[in-house]
Amino acid sequence: GGSCVMSILSGGVHNPYMNFKTDPLLTQSYSVQNAADAAGYYNDLFLDSMARREGNQKIQFIHAAPGFINTNWGTEFPWFMRYMVRC
Secondary structure: OOOEEEEOOOOOOOOOOOOOOOOOOOOOOOOHHHHHHHHHHHHHHHHHHHHHOOOOOOOEEEEOOOOOOOOOOOOOOOHHHHHHHHO
């Protein structure tokens, strides 16, 4: 083994952010969906550019989407917050 960079931010399971040329910062087209798509899309582009960069040939870049993860996150919140987080 050599070095490895792993990202677990929606690898390949998001839509491309279609307004990346006209509104890259989402100042005119912000929505939860666009923010999620932009985050995943920009992360894809970043990892791809890092993998292609001179000197990184021996580094593995892995981008995965873990899907739903069973955690206890949110169980310590008040009941009304737990409902919004855990549903």
